[in-house]
Amino acid sequence: MRNLGVKVVKFIIVFSIVMLYHGLALGQKNDVWIRYHDRAKNLYGYKDLKGKIKIPAKFEKYFTQADSFYNIISVKEETLHDYKTYYLLKNGKKVGLDSLYILDYAVDCESEGKIRFQNKKNDRIGFLDKNGKAVIPAIYNYATPFYNGVSRALINAKRTCWDEKEDTLNCEHLAWKGGIKVLINDKNEILADSLHNLPDNINWYSLKTNQADLDTSIWFTIKGKNGNTYSFIDYQKEFRHWFDTEFLPALKSTNKESLKRLFFSDLQIESLKLGTSNPHQKNFNTFVRKIVTPERFQANAVKEIHIMNVDLMFMNSEKPIYKKYFDACGRHQKEKFPTFLITIDYYIKRKEALTLKSFPQVDANWKPSEFDINFELDYQERFEFLRTSNGYKLVDVEVKN
Known part of the structure; x- marks a missing residue:
């Protein structure tokens, strides 16, 4: 009877954890706000899933690109004589004024509870969390969004111009030269550095740490710090293998x-x-x-x-x-x-x-x-x-x- 009671208690605990996780995931999905267009004003706002307006249309299109508003978004708001850009939370809080990360006319979008921001004074990239707090300081020349808890970043590079005949003050297309390519986690710890010749199509969600005996025809491994290794699937090799061994024979x-x-x-x-x-x-x-x-x-x-x-x-x-x-x-x-x-x-x-x-x-x-x-x-x-x-x-x- 005692063992039965212990099993029942364990079941209740596990069941409660599963239901709590499911409830949180479902709650986040149901709490999403959807962008809508006020055609008369040609401005954008946000509604909940029931159609109730949560934010009236006041945002300009090109720097307000989030179709779905989960926790934090980039916005551009017109003012009487000008405009202002910032990150907006659902409670109305504005953070990161004039610090939008913009690349090729595209602003960043929340990924894994984080969004990139740019410190215009030092021309560096960092990350805000879903509450608008700077959890990773703006120290990177460039950084990808977080995928499966890791990001590729560039540090200690110098600004240059694609056209080497022009200086950076009169340059149409700026770029970075030199620096160190690193792999960081969401705690801003460098897992690996001096990254070179990485595949173009990496499955970050396949990450295995210190795993031996992997199929090297589709996996590749990065040597990290403290003797650790990080292995990922190369999507392109994986697709080619699937195409040749499964698709064509089928x-x-x-x-x-x-x-x-x-x-x-x-x-x-x-x-x-x-x-x-x-x-x-x-x-x-x-x-x-x-x-x-x-x-x-x-x-x-x-x-x-x-x-x-x-x-x-x-x-x-x-x-x-x-x-x-x-x-x-x-x-x-x-x-x-x-x-x-x-x-x-x-x-x-x-x-x-x-x-x-x-x-x-x-x-x-x-x-x-x-x-x-x-x-x-x-x-x-x-x-x-x-x-x-x-x-x-x-x-x-x-x-x-």
Whole structure:
């Protein structure tokens, strides 16, 4: 009886913790405010999920980019004679006046309860938490948002201009030169430094610390401080491995349901013969047997295949089924849900071979190949794949026939 009582108490404790966590997560989701547009004023404000106005429309569009307001957002508010920029909390508190982090006309968006700010006096980047407190001081030249509790940052670099003939005071495109690339955690501790030649497509959410015997065909490891190692999946290698070992072999299957699991439920196909359609709803057999075939993905002398990482198309952000793949500012969450595009380029022989003078001399050391001189692009086909919570899925197809 005593053991039974202990088990009951343990169950109640675990159950209470689970319900509390679920309640907090659900509460945050339900407490989100949504941006709305007052067309008469051409200004933006925020409503709750029931449509009640929480903040009247008073913000200018371009620096008020958060579609969803969870805890803290960047805003630009017009005043009588000018405007002011700051970070806004739901309780109305304004912090970080004139300290918005802006890169390529885009402001930052809350990520993992933090948002970047820029100290204009020293030209450095730091982080505010969801309550507007500066939890990481502005000491970095550059820093990425936090993903899975880590951020890549640059420190001790010098301002320079892309065009080395111009000085930084008369420069159209500023950049950073030198410095140390570091990996920091959310306590502002440097986990690793002197980061060089990192992959472009890192799965930060796959982090393993001091883990041996990983599959090096898709994993890479960073040597950190104090003898620690940090390992991550390279998304591009992972996708290529999945495509070669799972996707292509599965196309030969006769099991319709197994095939359907390869494709996103909102998969769209554009074909000169089939038009625009969703093969889940019609023409599934035609789609698989004539369009998505292993043979189509085999290169030859006049057919090139390329794989690249791309952003999920912005137009998809309006569809409920895609909502989870975009952040609070409506930007593709490519660090968590990367998208890969496979292009198939078909070439035909030129009617008349080109001469060397026909090619633009972008680089004095570059010369066109015999193939470039004698062949030209006829058309291109595109296959787009999205990494979902259930693995990679084909989401969009454009083919000639």
